[in-house]
Amino acid sequence: MISSTDTVIVGAGPYGLSTSTYLAEAGVPHQVLGLPMHAWKNFTPPGMLLRSEAFASSLYSPCGGYTVEAYCQRNHMEYKSVGLHLPVEMFVDYGQWFQSELVGHVRPVEVQDMCRKDGYFRLGLSDGSSLVARRVILSLGLKAFGQAPAALRGVPKPYVLHSGDFGDSAWSEGKDVVIVGGGQSAIGLAASMSAAGARVRLLVRGDAVNWSREPRTSSGLVSRLLRARVGLGRGWDSNKPWLLALSYMLSEYPASFHKLSLQQRQKILETSWGPSGAWWLRNRVEGKVEISARTEVSRAEIRNGRIVLEVSSGNGTSAISADHVVLATGFKVDMARHAFFSSEILNSLSMIDGSPELTSNFETSVRDLYVLGPAAAMSFGPALRFIYGARYAAPRVAGHIGGRFKREAGRFAAPSHGVTPELANGHPASGAHARSVLQAVERNAE
Template sequence: MSLTDTAIIGAGPYGFSLSAHLRAASVPHQILGQPMDAWINYMPPGMLLRSEAFASNLHAPQRGFTLEDYYREKGMRYQPMGMELPLETFVDYALWFQSKLVGDIQAVDVAKVRYIGGHFQLALSDGRSLNARKVVIALGLKDFAQTPAVLQGLPERYASHSALYGDLAWARGKDIVIVGGGQSALGLAALLHEQGSSVHLIMREADVIWHPRPQTSRGILSRLARPDAGLGRGWRSVLLSDYPQLFHMLDHRRRKQIMEKSFGASGAWWLRDRVVGKVKISFETEVCSAAVENDRVVLRVIREGRESSVAADHVIAATGFTTDIRQHKFLSKEILDTISADGGLPELTSNFETKVRGLYVIGPASAHSFGPVMRFVYGARHAAPCVARHIAGSLQAGATADAWSSAEGRILERTSDSSIL
C-alpha cells in the first residue's frame, strides 16, 4: 500500500490548478486520472469554448502560465475577448500547464474511497491501493448528465446524452434530433450540420438567447456601467465571478434561487451564423414519448397543444446536468451518507471541505455552495489557492507526513515533484 498526504481525484483544469498550488506549498500529493480525459474523449473535435480567452486560464501560484503566455510562447495571436478558442488549443494549453507546473500524473481511475481511522483508503483501477490524509474531488460534469425520463428507456444505439461526445463521425449522413436549447445543443447542432448530418433541434424555449459579440474597445463610462467579468458583463456577473465567498455566506434558499435563474439556456455569439437558417429548430416543443419503430427512433411531441411525430436515426439529449454527489460511485456508502444533502448536493465549508473532515470538493460539484463560477474554468482561480492554503495549513499544524511512517507500506513519492520530499 502506498501513502501520500493528499490525493486529487481528477486530472482536468481544477486538478491541475490545485496540484500547482500544492506543489508550490511543498505538500506531497498524487493526482489521479487520465489527463484532460473528458475534454479529449467526451467533447467533439472542432468545438469552441464558450468562455472568453481571458476567462479560460488555469490558475498558477506564479505569473507566466496563463493562456496568453501559452499563445505568446507558441507565436500565436492572442486576444482576451472576441477570440474563438478551439477545444484542441485549450487542451494543448492545459497539458503545457501540466508539463510546467504539475509533472507526472497517476493515469488511473479510482474504484473506491473509504474513510477509515482518520484517513482515506483509495482502491485504484490498476489493482494498487493508496492511503491519503486528504482527498480532493476535482471532477467535471460528466457523471451528472441529466437525461429526460421520456428518453431513458431507449437503447444506446438510438439515444445518448451530449456529455458523451466524442468524435461525431458516426453521425455523418444520418438524421439527428437534438433535445435542448442551450450551448451544448446549439454547438452540437452546428458541428453535426457542418459534417453532413441532417439536424433537427427541439427546444422548450420560445427562442434562442444569443450572446452578443464582445465589444473589444469600450469607453470608460461603458465599462464602469457594465464591467466585463469571467461569467459575462455587468456588476451581477462581477459578484458571481469574483466573490464566491459572498455567495457561500447566503442561506441555502437564496443560493438555490440564484443558481436556478443564472446563466440559463443560451448560445455563444460565434454560433449564431452557424445555426440560424441552417438547422431546423422547433420552438416551444415538448417531447412526450419516445419509441423505436422500424430501426428509427420516433418522438411524439406537443407544440401549441397539437401532437405530432418526429423520426430520426438517433436522438441526443443536450439537457444539461444535475449535481448529485451520489453519482460518484467510487465513494463509499458511509461517505455518501455523511456528505449528501438536499438531493445529493454536498454542503461545503468556506474551505471547500465536506462534512467528512479532510474530504474536499472543487469544480462543478461545488457550485451550489460557491456559485455558478465553479461550473467554469474561471472558478479554479478561487478554489485552487483556497484549498491548497487549508491543506498546507493543516499539515503545518502537526499532521505531517511523518505520522505515516509507522503505517503499512511506504511513502509514495509525489510524481509531480518528488525532489521536495
C-alpha cells in the same frame, strides 16, 4: 501495493491541475489521480469551440506565464482575450502543456472505492493498488451527473447518441438528426452537423435559445462588468447596473455567494448562467437549423429503422421522425452518483438537493474531504461551473490545507516500516508526518 501521501487530488482537469500547483507552493505532499484533461479530450464533441472567452479559460498557478495567452505566444498563435473561440483540441493541448510544465507526474488511474478509517482515507485504484491519504480533494467535473429525458433512457445506439459519443460531424451528412438541449454543446453540434449536410432539428425546453451577447471592447466600468459576465456565459437578461454588478461580483468573488442564504443561492443558480449559446454560433444556426422551443419528449419508439418521438409543446403533441437523436441535455449534481464512496462517507456527507454543503474552504461535512468545480456551485455560485472558478478555488483550498498540514506536521512521531510512501509532485512529506500516514496504512491494511 499500498502507498501513501498527505493529500490526494482526484481528477486531472482544470481544477485538479490548478490546485496541484498551489499545493506544491504550500509544501503539501500530494498525488494527482486521473488522466490529464481526460473529460475534455473524450467527452466533448470534436471541433467544439469553448463557450468561455480566452481570458476566462486559463488554468491557474502561483507562477505567471502559464495562461492561454502564454501558450498562444509560445506557439506563435494569435491571441485575443475576447473573441478567440478556442477549439477544444487546442484547449486540451494547452492543459497538457500546463500539466507537464507545472504538475509533473499524474497517476493515470481511476478511483474505484473510497472509505475512511481512523481519520485517513483509503482509496482503491483501477490498477489494483491502494492509496492512503489524510485528505482528499474531489475535482471530478460533470461526467457522473449527465441527465437524459426519461422517455429516451435505455433507447439503444445508434438511434440515441450522447453529445460526446462521436468524432467529427461528417457521418451526419444527409441524415435527419434531432438534437435535444439548448446549451452550448447542443448548439455547437447543431452548427457543425448542419454545416456537414445534416437536416437538424433542435428541441429546446425553454422559450428560446438563450444567446450570449457579443462583448464590448471599450475599457470603461460597464464594459468590464459585461466582460466578466460574457466570459462565463450569459447572466441575467438585463442591463440594470445593479444586476450587472451582482453578476460581476459572483464571477470575481465567489466567496460573496457563500455568504448568501440558501434561498438566495438557489434562486441565483436557477436564474443565472443557465444553458446558453455563444454569440458567435448564432449565424451558423439561425435560419439553418429548425428550432422548436418549449418542447419535451414524452415517448420514443423505433419504427422501420427510424426513431419516432412524441413531442409535447405549447401547441399540443406532435410526432417527429429522425435517423438519430443526440442528447445534449445537461447535468444535475448528485454526489450519491459517485459509486466509489463507502456508505459511511455517503451517509456523513451533508447535501442540499444532491450538492455537497461546503465550508468557506471547500471542505465537506466529512472532515478533510473537499469538493471543487461544478459540484461546488451550490456553495460558491455559478462561476464554479466554469474553468474561471478555479482562479478562486485552487489557491483557497490549497492555502487552507497548507495551514492544516503545517499545524499537524509536528504532532506525529511514530516510526514506520513495511510500506513505502509514494510522495509525488516533488514534495517529500516531513518525516514525522509521513510516518503517521504509514502507520495508518498498516492499521488499515490488516
